[in-house]
Amino acid sequence: MRRAASAALFAWAVALPAHAACDKPLYLTFDTGHMGVAPLVAEVLNRQGVKATFFLADEKTLTGGTSLDDQWAPWWKARAAEGHLFASHTFDHVYWVADVAEGFRVRASAGPKAGQVQTWTPAQYCAELQRPADRLKAMTGQAMPRLFRAAGGKTSPALLNAAKACGWTHVGWSPAGFLGDELPSERYPNATLLARALRDVRRGDILLAHLGIWSRRDPWAPAVLEPLIEGLKAKGFCFATLAEHPVYRAAAVAR
Template identity: 30%
Template sequence: MPLWSKLPIKKRERRPFGFPTVAAVCLALTLSGCAQVDTTSPADARNHAAKSGQVRFGTVDCREAKCIALTFDAGPSENSARLLDILREKHVPATFFLLGKRHIEQYPELVKRMAAEGHEVASHTWDHKILTRIPDRRIREELTRPDDAIERLTGRKPTLMRPPQGRTDANVHRICRELGLSEVLWSVTAKDYLTTDPRLITRRVLDQASRDGIILLHDIYRGTVPAVPGIIDALKERGYVFVTVPQLLAPGKAVPGKVYRP
């Protein structure tokens, strides 16, 4: 068992901003814990829907456009307002997977702003518990509490969630299906919990970016938000179109209980 998994919560809460907390390190680890999970790619979701006669693509047809999704985990934070300013200036939609405890609770106005400005607001659980390690009752609590809080603030209950550390299993799928939630993983990680250098974060994203990619970043770290303008500009120069995760799947829709990953 890794050392960080044994650290007590009180130890983590005392760490200063900018130092990677245990929870945040878990957020962006590689998907080794879910390597055997059956996933559906955005292309498969689109193709299945098209064959079924669904033809509503929204603002972008990602069968034709070179789409990519920008996602942020573990917010809101004190950096989120600046991030939203950048996204508005660049006309880029994003998908936010929010934590409840100490985040949604602390920054309710930012949650409202995310939804009002056209971003997809989703859940990253209430307290970042590893869902495969806790009983069903606590899984449901981790999933329902942030959804209820987001619905109270935005008027819309989330349909997407991202499991902490990407760890999921058949039991988590079953509970997500009952709650009307789909799980969203990722294909690009900048490991922004390990560096405050925006140039390094930018390079890591650009090195991994590909069509239908889902980029994982965290706006809780001081090096991440300054990297976002350069990431957006460089990917636009490469011909990418930024979309939310639901738009990436369109005309398909995320199916509760399924896991989506490029």
């Protein structure tokens, strides 16, 4: 499923200040998923010296558990020790569906109410944003910055305002930063996605990938992630977490 990209990121991208390490920063982000490629992702990031921002939701995994369960707690603790950044993706990967008088209609894709349409108040949505932060603290001892990414990137002005009122700032991704790992591999082979990203990514872009996509037959990360990082480095780009992003650095201070 192709997600709607955040066009608002364009306006400031060309005016970004120089990054501490280079003047062409990129911000690599990963949403959770079935976690099948999570060990590979960690290995590549470590080998390449790249710090990323992970958006946490408690999604079903290939091993029959969930991405924030006790089996994966050591993996997350190791990433925290390596200096990666973490943000909320709603605990049950909850999609905004519509605004209503009471607040929002939402539908979770994980958890005990997966697939059900519910009506939530703004306070309930804020509580859902907090749940990954509480779990991260339990797994790693680390506080989570008040950054979040809505499931599927689906939001409304009312939802964003409600989240802002309880201290949360939404992070989308750049149009060219949509790396396509959730697209069908029959129509979007890995070689095509790699070439497109190397051609189109620009300074200041927020890049989006996942720790495992159920529907893609030919997994993206094993074929694309390291060549992409190496290719972007060869073009003079460097990588940073959202804690160094000019729009999000203030909100990225953990509380």
